[in-house]
Each structure stands twice: as structure tokens, then as C-alpha cells.
Amino acid sequence: MAHIELDLRERRAIEDMLNAKTPVCKIAAALGRHRSTVYREIKRNRFEDRELPYLNGYYGVNAQRTAAARRMRRRKLVRLKDLRKAVITQLKEGWSPEQIAGRLWFEGQPVRVSENGGEKIDHGSGGMILLRPA
Template sequence: MELAHTELDLRERRAIEDMLHAKVPVNEIAATIGRHRSTVYREIKRNGFEDDELPELNGYYGVTAQRTADARRARRRKLIRLDDLRAHVIAQLRIGWTPEQIAGRLGFDDQPVRVSHETIYAYVYSAEGQSEQLARHLPRRNSR
């Protein structure tokens, strides 16, 4: 049976925080929230809070970890973050260009940031792209 990749949510991160403060071993934390222990170790290492000026505050905080994870996820979404790039891509889609053509031309169209055609397809089929009905502008579209 293949398990779907699911990211930790705020509830799980708060549970990790509470159990770490109660000095519960990571193996027990993992069993309690139903995750593998390596997932919990990785979460603590990646999203732990560190401050050089106030080292007594260093540690794992669920809300801070959630913000860090959300920021990391947002960095991956160029077409949502960058308004000019998104507007350019949408304009090209609407006049009939394919995502491959758009991605190939970005460097010539004075766009400082480039994205791949896979990124454009991902945006078209995302909730944001579906709300703008971008898939209907593709020459061959998937039925999702």
C-alpha cells in the first residue's frame, strides 16, 4: 500500500512542541502522532527556532515551525508570489501560447525570473488557475 505524502499540520506541530517540553522521547512522540520517528527528527531540525542573541529561547515551537514551513512552501510558488510574471504568463496563455512556448520565451520577453513549463501547468491546474479558467486556453488540456 502506497502512503500519500502529507505534510505536518499545526495540530501535529503543537503536539510535538508539548511533548518535547514534557521531555517525551522522540520515538514516543512519533508513535503518538502517527508519524515515523525520522519525520519528527527532521521536523525538529528543520523548523526549530534559533536566536543567537537570546539562546535561552532556542527550541521547537509549533506556531513558529508552521510559519517557517509555510514560508518555505511559498518560495516554491513563483507564479503566485510574482505578480508581473503571473500576468505575463496568463496573457500569453490567453493568446494561445503553450506553456512550453511561454517558458522558452521568458528570457527574451524581459522577464527577470524564469519558470519551467511544468510550473506553468501546475499553476493552470491549481486552485488559483482553475478559478481563472486557464485550462481552457491550453491546446490539449487534461480533464481533472
């Protein structure tokens, strides 16, 4: 089954149901999601302020903003065109993702890719699909 991220509508529904003291299992059922997805969402995107603890809680709009920021940070090969071009070139030349990551480390590049980054290029890169060369 494909991974489908929560959208703003679902996050606002979670916020409303949490404010109404609805159990997480019922929230998950109403959204058509697994309860672990809802638990994880609440844990990862909960707002906390040490100076104003009465504001602590889950806010749908804030959760959407936090998730979007996290999504942008994790996609180096989408954000950094020069890095993406170098990785694609090396993959086409037959380099393995492990070799590419090792070479970047050896050259002391400030930006690194993980060893499995080669397989992840298709995530959000405009539909471009690259498979690891056999």
C-alpha cells in the same frame, strides 16, 4: 498517498513531546506520521538565536509561522497574476514548460518560472488544473 502538511495542533504536540524528552519515533507514532516527517519538521522549523542560545529549540507557533511564510514564497504563479496569465496563455497555445521558462529567461524578465512550473500550476490556484499539452 497525498501530501498533507502538518498543522498547528501537530506542531504544538511535537513541541510538547520534545520538551518531555519523548523520542522522535514515539512522537511520529502518536501523530500518525513517519519519523522522517517529524525529523524534517524539527530541522526545518527549529528556532535558533545566536545572541540568546538558551532560547534555541522547537516552538510550534513559530514553526507554523515559518512554514506559512515559506509556503507563500514558493507560489509565484499564485501570487503574480500577470505571470500566471502569461503562462496559462502560452500553455494553451501549445508551448511546453521548457519553452515558457526559456522565453522568460531570453526576454530578461525579472521573475522566472522553473521548467516544470507548467505542471505545478494546479497547486493552490483555486482548483484550476492545467496539464502539459500533449
